[in-house]
Amino acid sequence: MGEVLKFHFDVDGENFSSAGEASVVVKKKLRQLGFSPDIMRRVSIAMYEGEINMVIHADGGTADVTVDDNEITIVLKDRGPGIPDVSLAMQEGYSTACDNIRSLGFGAGMGLPNMKKYTDFMQIDSEVGVGTTVTMKIKLN
Amino acid sequence: MLFSDLTDKLSLFPVVGEIPDSFEGVYAGDLLSRAMSRVEAGNLWITIMNNMNVVAVASLTEAAAVILAEGVQLMPEAEAAARENNITVLSSDLSVYEICRVIGSVDKGL
Ligand SMILES: Nc1ncnc2c1ncn2[C@@H]1O[C@H](COP(=O)(O)OP(=O)(O)OP(=O)(O)O)[C@@H](O)[C@H]1O
Ligand SMILES: [Mg+2]
Numbered sequence: 001m002g003e004v005l006k007f008h009f010d011v012d013g014e015n016f017s018s019a020g021e022a023s024v025v026v027k028k029k030l031r032q033l034g035f036s037p038d039i040m041r042r043v044s045i046a047m048y049e050g051e052i053n054m055v056i057h058a059d060g061g062t063a064d065v066t067v068d069d070n071e072i073t074i075v076l077k078d079r080g081p082g083i084p085d086v087s088l089a090m091q092e093g094y095s096t097a098c099d100n101i102r103s104l105g106f107g108a109g110m111g112l113p114n115m116k117k118y119t120d121f122m123q124i125d126s127e128v129g130v131g132t133t134v135t136m137k138i139k140l141n
Numbered sequence: 142m143l144f145s146d147l148t149d150k151l152s153l154f155p156v157v158g159e160i161p162d163s164f165e166g167v168y169a170g171d172l173l174s175r176a177m178s179r180v181e182a183g184n185l186w187i188t189i190m191n192n193m194n195v196v197a198v199a200s201l202t203e204a205a206a207v208i209l210a211e212g213v214q215l216m217p218e219a220e221a222a223a224r225e226n227n228i229t230v231l232s233s234d235l236s237v238y239e240i241c242r243v244i245g246s247v248d249k250g251l
Contacts, residue, residue: 017218020197024226027201037182037203044201045177052173052194105190108172117178 005033005067011051011076013060016104022063023048033067039138042118043072046136049111050076056101057081058132071120074136082128090116090124142185142248144206150243151233153208156215158229164205167244169237173198180204187240189213196222205229210237 007029009022027044035043047063054061058080066073083089090112097107116122121137144160147153153160168180169187173194180186182203188195191213199207206229209215215223215230223230233240 017193017216020194020201024197024200041182041202048177048197048201049174104192105171105173105194108174110172110174110178114174114178 002069005029007065009063009065011054011060011063013055013058016055019052019055020048023051026065030067030072035140039072039140042138043074045118046115046122046138047074047076049115050074050134050136052106053111053134054078054080056097056106061131069140071140072138074119074134074138076134076136077131078133079131082130082132083124083126084128086124086126142244146247147244150247151208151235151240154232156209156230156232157220157223158206158227160231161205161229167241169241177202185244187237189237191215191219193219193222195219196226196228199223199228199230200226206231208233208240210235210240 007026011022012018023044026047027040030040030043051063054076058078061076061078064075088094092113093109095107095109101107115136119136120139123135126132143163148160164185165183166181167185170176171188171190177198180202183205185206186204187208187210189210191209196219209232212234
């Protein structure tokens with residue numbers, strides 16, 4: 001390929017029903033670009049979980065996806081409440097989702113663990129009251 | 142596994158799309174981030190969730206079809222999204238347990 005592809009999305013925090021849209025668009029692009037099912041699956045899961053977290057926990061944000069010869073990088077940035085204890089949030093089953101959110105099918109506390117599991121690199125930079133930036137990388141080849 | 146072996150026993154009804162020929166493997170569950178990591182391409186996913194997020198998960202995982210159990214109705218905007226994304230959504234009045242039991246018995250040829 002040799003060139004770098006970039007995709008930018010504004011993720012609406014009001015709208016639960018369109019949540020996941022950016023992930024669906026990225027998956028379509030990756031398919032057009034001829035990526036393997038395994039890569040598409042891993043990018044889809046990681047990005048979907050991050051996108052949903054921005055909607056349900058942080059009032060939306062932005063998603064930037066960069067594809068180069070070596071890796072796919074996903075950066076999710078929000079100005080939400082931040083995560084006070086990142087290692088606690090990373091534990092399987094930990095969730096602060098309210099009943100309302102749970103009734104929509106969220107709140108298993110598996111989003112962040114899934115993101116970690118399906119990517120080669122994941123970093124969470126979060127400050128309470130300022131926001132959260134999640135950076136994930138999936139290596140190609 | 143062939144849908145034709147199940148359609149009558151489950152009283153399957155297509156809500157969006159047509160009943161496909163076959164699927165490979167089943168996942169039953171409603172928590173989306175669980176389903177997201179457990180539903181494999183070509184699987185049948187059985188759930189009672191009926192909102193847009195079901196369509197996103199089915200699309201991203203490439204499930205062969207979704208069965209809405211207990212006669213649950215798909216929300217209108219989710220139905221529109223399923224159509225747009227070519228997601229097959231089927232409905233059955235049976236419970237998740239009963240659907241799984243029937244699939245299990247057909248699978249074993251009982
Ligand atoms: N972008 C974010 N901003 C603020 N808090 C977050 C953010 N992402 C995650 N969290 C916090 O971390 C917790 C764990 O997140 P995780 O995605 O693992 O689970 P969940 O979103 O609660 O449930 P699930 O993802 O299984 O539907 C959340 O409940 C929330 O408290
Ligand atoms: Mg989550």
